[in-house]
Amino acid sequence: MKDLVISGNVLEQIKISPSELLIEMAVYLYDTERLTMGQAKKLAGLTQLYFQKELSKREVFIKYDVEDLERDLENLKTID
Numbered sequence: 461m462k463d464l465v466i467s468g469n470v471l472e473q474i475k476i477s478p479s480e481l482l483i484e485m486a487v488y489l490y491d492t493e494r495l496t497m498g499q500a501k502k503l504a505g506l507t508q509l510y511f512q513k514e515l516s517k518r519e520v521f522i523k524y525d526v527e528d529l530e531r532d533l534e535n536l537k538t539i540d
Contacts, residue, residue: 466478466481479505482503482504485504486500486501486503486504486506486514487504487514487515487520489503490523493523497523
């Protein structure tokens with residue numbers, strides 16, 4: 461697979477820094493369920509907390525469904 465290269469000229473034209481573009485891409489890919497939270501925060505180069513703050517700024521909700529809840533409840537049962 462090829463690496464993606466975006467020239468500095470393009471970034472200047474759209475008035476965005478490389479790190480901001482990575483965050484935008486990561487949030488979009490997470491929101492469209494193409495990346496998990498872990499994959500998206502890694503792409504963005506952010507910690508879990510800061511990535512969640514970026515999601516909040518963009519009104520993107522954390523993906524958490526009934527299966528996630530059931531898995532968490534099972535994991536809690538194993539904690540002494």
